[in-house]
Amino acid sequence: MTATPTDADPAEATAGPVPHQTDEAPAGAGLGPAGTGPFGRLREQLLDAAVAFADGPAALPDILTGLVDDVDRALREEVEIFPVCHHSPASGLAMVRRLREKQPKVIYLELCEDLRPLLDELRNCRLPVALQAFASDLDGFPEKSGPLSVVAPITEASAEYQAIAYALDTPGVELVLVDRSTDHVFQWAPRPAPGGTPADAPPPDGTPPAGTPAGGPPHAGTPAGTGAGEPAAGETGGEEAALHGDAVGVEIGDLRPRFAELEEHLLHHGKVRHWSEWWDQYVEQPLSGADYDTYRQVMVLIGSLFRRLRPADGAPLTEDADRERYMWTRIREHLATSGVDRSACLYVCGAFHAASRVEQFGSAGEHTYEISPRTKTRWLYGLIPSSHSAIEAQFGLAAGSVSIAAATWRKATTRSGLTPFQLAGPKGARKRTGRKRAAAVAGAPAPVTDRLSHFLASPPALDHLDEAELLGWCVDIVRLARGNGYLASTADAIAVFETSILLAGLRNRGRPTPYDFTDAAVTCIEKDTVPGRRDVRRLCEILLGGDRIGQVGYAALPPLARDVYDRLAPLGLDLEKRTVQRALLDLTADPHLRPCSDLLWTLRRLLPPGAVRPIMGERRLGERSVQESWDLAIGRHQRDVIELGYQGVTVEQVLELRLRQAVRAPDATAATALAAVEDALLYLRSPRLVEELGERAVRLLAAERTVDDAPEVLRRIRRLLTHYRATGPALPAWCEDFVTVGYAQYCTLLPTAFTEEQTPARQVAAMLGFLFSLESLALSLGCERIQLELAVRQSHPEAPPKVALLWAARSQLGLLTLAQLRERCDELLANPLVVPAFPLYLSGFVQALEPVPGLAPFVVEVLSKAFARLPDPVLLPWLPTLITTLRGQGGDLVPVLIREAGRTFPAGLAALDGWTPPWSATAPTTAATAAPVAATSGPAVDLLAGHPATCDAVAELLGCVPGWAVPGAGGGGPTGVATAAGPAAALLARHPDTAVAIDDLLDT
Known part of the structure; x- marks a missing residue:
């Protein structure tokens, strides 16, 4: 194992994206000579141990003494530093105790400074929720990187929520967020290298860094990777694990080794499967009942350890160091402007940052740091619902770890008699009862005493077995398992009980933890099959606390979301529930529900599948349902509704904006614009917008040089023309322009499309369908038929399907008679060299039914002749190719052939013997006739x-x-x-x- 020296850290001295001064102060600066101070004896003991176990003074003594120096430096700071770990019950308990004892007047919190206005809205929410900053109109960032989104989840058991609740509900207390803004989060994010590879490229196996969302830069403090055998948090969370979307996560107090070998070493010797379990056993449990000084020193020590032990060639801590410079700069600015006593302040930050060694460290430092300005990107802010599984997936934690932490928090507060802080007025809040500790007025800081020596030298206290708790778990898991299809019995409950105790003993624990119980339940109950939707591990998570899902209250919603709830109120449903609810709309008997129907169809267009799902009823051009039935899960998709509020005030405004963006996108096509026109007709009553989108469709069609979207263009323009002919006296001007431009465009591109191998026959058939089906309208608008005739005469395809299409087009134009066409097909069937490729010709004829529907009897005739004339040795190998060709290239046109065959062939077997094919009958032309x-x-x-x-x-x-x-x-x-x-x-x-x-x- 290699480590960077303590006196010079080149990684943290590297210049970051934002200009700054020299790097960190030397280790132990201002601490006096070795062996002095409250930690002098501990420093000497560590040096003696390093010399005894090493060959001589080298990196190890520097690291060990550097740890003590970091703790001493953090504790000597006049602004009290409170180190925390993200979503840690031990941190939450220590925070409650310290707030009631110290009663600080100012709390500096490591959280993006521009999220401060959102904190007041937490009282209207049910935790967990996430603070979100969202930007879609970018200025200063690459356009393709948008939209940008940052989330900061908050749980009730976290130390940051306790600090927020105390500050907001205590008169005279100021809460100041000091971390970089969300704009700086993306400014400082690693940018792609010149060759196109990101600076933080994933390892060779292709696994992305844990906690890194797809499409976005990694958040600061992202763990280096999951532990050995750690289950992915998102595998069992389902929809709840995706509540944060692809937003970048910001957390307070990420404590995880940045050295993969160190993490593997700790997991192996700790006899645990993943990092969350190691942290719970060796940090959470010992610190839950520790006094404040011990908690504080241990947390800083762990942060310093993980900060120093990292590979010599590992990633630099540039971003972490810049964050620390940023935060201390903001703290100094506030102290200078407010004049508050430093001893009345509390600085809440991650333990990793508490052990910082940057030169700007401390409220009395003299080194300055220039903060770069924000970009002109307009950021929008709001609250979105979160969940335990979403937090686990966001930050690479083990599945169920946050739920277990919440259960530990509830048990610890009940056992200790502490009353946690809770914002007054949150929806669904339960008023906790408990004994409040007497609060002491903040005065002079207490002298620093060494608590580390006793803590490190004392063996861990082993909890006694709580048989009642473990028996309850075992009985309940068997009951849940039986309800989910497992053949569990009392014997399985006994087995889980004994196995839990056995596993705890093997892992040096006197009391089985939830992790031991979960492993035992999986071993004894699940065995080798999962009969239902939930496996036993998921059932254990439900038993131990479940995946708690938060909700944003009505008052904290953006205007658009409130407007949606208000306009759907006539349905009489509680849309805040996460269950799927059925809405029945009789639009004839209750015409006042028609606005609700219009809104539901618009939401179906904007929200992801499943949020609003029609069961009965449809909306097409010229059609409106008289009765509708809907399955609504708006409460489950509250985040998506909230994010719509970042784009407009009403859903109609958002839809209009999206339609305009779609037709102006660099990859927009005529088919895209026609789809936007259709959506505008269906969901918006805006003729002006329809005309604007239609004119854009004309320009896009004229600029296209490929025919990839020809089938979609044909299908949509036919539907729109039918709609306008049925509802208005005349076609709009843009429709007429589209037909004339399309006629000229497709006539120009037809010869090239016939000869290019990259253009499928389906696209050529759609072009011919446009030209033939809209020919009469195009000619009436001034087009000339000679354009089409010249295009067909100039086409010389070689592929069999396109040859058949050309013959059909020439037949439609009168350049090839039906007799000549029949003669050519007979020649193909008579040629043994061409017979294997005949299905391709037949596929072309089937595609020709789109532009020339009158060719259906001839195609039936050709098929009948093929089956009648070809011998079995040729026909049988030919049939699979024929079937696959028709299914792949003309599946939607085969029903036309089936209907034509039904009209051609006799309906019964009795008439088949005397039936003569119509193409075989001949009538003599004589005077008698x-x-x-x-x-x-x-x-x-x-x-x-x-x-x-x-x-x-x-x-x-x-x-x-x-x-x-x-x-x-x-x-x-x-x-x-x-x-x-x-x-x-x-x-x-x-x-x-x-x-x-x-x-x-x-x-x-």
Whole structure:
């Protein structure tokens, strides 16, 4: 093991992101010669031990004596330093005792200074909650790093909450937050290296540092890693473990070794599985009943130990040193402006910072530190609900450790008779009863006495076995296990009892801890299977205190969240509950509930899945439900509702802002803009916004050089056109522009899309669908059909699906007759070299049903011919490829083929034998066939003979010369077609059934 010397610490001397002066003062500066002072004898004992166990004076004596020097220096400071550990019951108990005894007038607290206004709102909340600073509009930070979020969780058992509650509810006491602002948290965060690798890159195995959220820089004081075998806190927490989102966590008093080898050594020799258990056994329990001086000296000693024992090539403590300079600078500024007596002040900070050796340490120091200005980023502040599992996941603690700490806190306060401080008026607060200790008026500081020697030399006090408590745990865990599907019995309770005692004995404990009990329950009850949703370890967490979840009260909510609660009040539900509640809305009988329905649909659009879920009812363009049913879990997603309040005053304003941001994003596409238009029509009554988003969609479509979103564009513009045609007299101007721009754009990109291998056939089919289905509208708006014809003629694809699509497009344009198309497909089926690739051609024909839906009978014909003509050795290997091709590339169009096949093929087996495929039937063209037409008279024939202009126009389009011979009236009968000449007449002669059917209809 290597360690940095005590007299020169190059790591902490390294210049940080903020300019500052020289580094820390030498160890033991101002303490007098070795062997003097209250800790002189302890220093001499440590030096003698170092010489005895080492080869000579080297790094070890310096480290051991440096620890004592750090303790002596912290305790001599005129502003009393109170070292704490984050969410430590021992720290909370010591804080309560010290506040009642000292009654300080000013409390300096290690917490981001700009979070101070939020502390007054804690009285309206149910702990645990987290203070949050949020910024989405960045100025001075990289745009891609946003949004930025910082959270600082607060629990009732923490020392910082006790200090906050005392200061806010005690007249004449001032609470000053002295840690760097949330803006500085991100200013000082490690920035990516020039090569793109962050300065604090994760280890080679890819595991991120513990407590580091995805997408954000690590928080200050993040532990170096989880202990050996430590369970991840987020694995069993579920939704509760994600209450903080991806915010950066700020904690007071992170105490964990920065040296991985040291942590492994402590866990191994302490016979524990993870760091939380080691801390509970060797620090929490011994210090819970210790006096204040002992607690203070031990905590500073631990902070100094973890500060000094770290690898020589480890990460520098630059950020920690800068935080300490920042805090002492703020303390000096307040002392200078307020003139308060230093002996009446209390500085609450992490034990790691209490052992600081920066030159700015102390209220009487002369070294100055220049604090850099904040950026122009606008920060928004609020409170969000937190939970024990969220805190564990945020800071890399073992699952259940915070719940166990809360249970320990409740037991310790009851046993000691202390009355914790609690803000007056928090929602759901339970008034505690207990004996208050007599408070002493703060006076001159008591002389420093050595309590470390006695504490370090005394063996740990072993608690006696509390059989009643352990029996209660064992009975309750068996009851919980049976309720969750385990086959547990009284024998298992006895086994858990005995195993807990056995494990405690193996770990040198006289009294089983909750960790021993949990391990014993997992061993004896869970065995090898988990029958239900919860495993035994999770059941133990529930038994020992559960995952307490906080809640932000109505008065502490931002305006948007309060507005949501107020507007949903007519539903008659308690939206603050974390349970899922069912809301039934009969919008016909109760029209006053329609605003609630509109708000619920908007919340469904903004909140994550599960917060607001419709069971019955839907909202589409032109459709509104008359009855709706909703499952609401707004209380469970309170954090998401609160964070909406950082973006606007109402949910409609937030949605409008998000829609505008979506269409102006660098990666925005025409499909994105059309989706925004649809959302604006569905949820917002703002024609101006719809027009703005539509015009943006036109510009984005004109600027696109790829067709990746063509299917989405086609689907959405069709739906929007249908909506406008059904609800208004004319299309909006932006819709007309979109159609004309899209027609020209897709005609230009069509030849390239046909030939590019990167463009799938699905996108080409969507382009053709846009061009063919909207062709009539585009032509009426001034587009020219010759653009499409030229684009199709210039397309020369090679991929089979695109070849089939091109044939279908040419058929639609009249450049390829159906007979020619049938002939080409017959050639493909007759070619044995092409047959294996025929499913790809068929996939192209299926995709062609999007632009050319009239091609469905032909596709059915091609499929039927393939199954009829191909031999089994060719057909059977071909079928899997056909099925996978159709499923992957035309799954939504296959139902069209199925319906067409249902109309083509006979409905029963009896008719199948005499059935002739319509594409195989031939009708002879003879004079006998034409005779019935010549001899037929009736309304249809009279109509055609009396108005030949229609048939003449069709004949001209077909390139034929019309010719009619209509005799005069005779015999008083109707005018008939006596003789006929020309293609139109020949067509009627070959297909007389149509005219006869029309005659029957007209006669009827």
